[in-house]
Amino acid sequence: MDDSETAPRRRRKLKVSHILIVLLLIAVCAFAGFRLSVRLKLRARIDAIRAAGYPVTLAELNEWYTIPEGAENAADTLIEAFLCYYEWNRTELESLPVAGQAELPARTEPLAEETKGLVAQYLADNQQALELLHKAAPMEHSRYPVDFSVGLGYRMYHIRDLRKGAILLKLEAVLHAENNKSQLAARSVTSIFGIAHSLAEEPILFSQLVRTVCRGLAVSSLERVINRVEFTDEQLVELGKAVANAENLSAMSWAFAGERCRGIYVFKNPTTFSSDLVGRKMLQSAPILEFYKALGLADRDAIIYLEFMNDYMDTTGLPLHQRQEAADVIQTKLNRTSKTHILLHMFRPDYSWVTRSYLRNIAQLRTAQVSLAVQRYRLATGNLPDTLADFVPTYLDAVPEDPFDGRTLRYEKLETGFVVYSVGEDRRDDGGKERLPIGKRKKAPSSWDITFIVER
Helix, strand or coil, rough: CCHHHHHHHHHHHHHHHHHHHHHHHHHHHHHHHHHHHHHHHHHHHHHHHHHHHCCCHHHHHHHHHCCCCCCCHHHHHHHHHHHHHHCHHHHHHHCCCCCCEEECCCCCCCCCHHHHHHHHHHHHHHHHHHHHHHHHHHCCCCCCCCCCHHHHCCCCCCCHHHHHHHHHHHHHHHHHHHHHHHHHHHHHHHHHHHHHCCCCCCCHHHHHHHHHHHHHHHHHHHHHHHHHCCCHHHHHHHHHHHHHCCCCCCHHHHHHHHHHHHHHHHHHHHHHCHHHHCCCHHHHHHHHHHHHCCCCCCHHHHHHHHHHHHHHHCCCCCCCCHHHHHHHHHHHHHHCCCCCCCHHHHHHHHHHHHHHHHHHHHHHHHHHHHHHHHHHHHHHHHCCCCHHHHHHCCCCCCCCCCCCCCCCCCEECCCEEEEEECCCCCCCCCCCHHHHHCCHHHCCCCCCCCCEECCC
């Protein structure tokens, strides 16, 4: 074969190799462009968050969570109280209500003498802890010794103990009411609100959920004792102030800000996922997560995550009755995000139910606040008001809105007493139908309202 025949073949081979090289260069440039683009977009979003005055790293979050210099720190006293807490064993707790397995009798019914004796013994065993809880409750500022700067390994031991403290105070309130000690019962209820307040500025969502639980215990305690003991007008006023001060609508925005810091940390350090977050199987896939990050896909997911978090942050500025629908829309949109965003779907929590839980608690607080005003009106006039408008503005500046539908809270006279209620998350008015205790609920779902009932 002569050279004239082989030359075209060589040229064709050269052309194919050239094309492959060009395609490879294009792929490399495209990847580099994608990698640079997502990195710059993520940096711009993080810079915007920081410019708005919010922390973006866990170290910044740690500095953000602070109290005024020289201020008395309620957390110090509460931690001391937790160290004094004497916990009964499981067998001893079986017959104890609230802290144990036994149920309280109906709100108008007295405690059995045996139960009273058990409660009194439990409180006596924890007298020192109770004294410290009462001491800490009025303190305005609180900063627990949590070090967020260590990464996701920070510890929050006080969370578990705080709920135990609220339960201890509820039992104390119940016993004081049984013994017709109205002032001491009011103090116990107020102290539950006080220790719940110690979490008001802790910028983690779980902390705010525990604060919600503690406030719920305070409201249920108040409903119990107001059915068992007569309060003076002065006592009702003080209880009303405690309930009103507990609302603090800005706390959820701080919690979302803290969660956003956690999210940024996770997307920058995907291998730091623990078994608590994604399950033990993921602990064996660190190389995969590192490769995912190297491809720029973690940054891509982080951008989408921050967009959703900004949307959730925006819901905290909406009127209360619009927040649930807005949160549900965001959650639905997040759920429909492509499953190719693997890290995003591994990390995402359900903030929609968090919003729902928060609104339920606000409804509890507001029904309690109105009920206290109704009690003040009845104490002054000897009669129940015909409508809630009857005691405005003498006993309440205005009737609070229902956080679920934006209308004013509902009120109905009962055969004995009254009920103040919110329609709840289904936005259906069931006439003040009370939700049954867990043990008495049927398997079939039923509709109910969020109620505060006084039967006396």
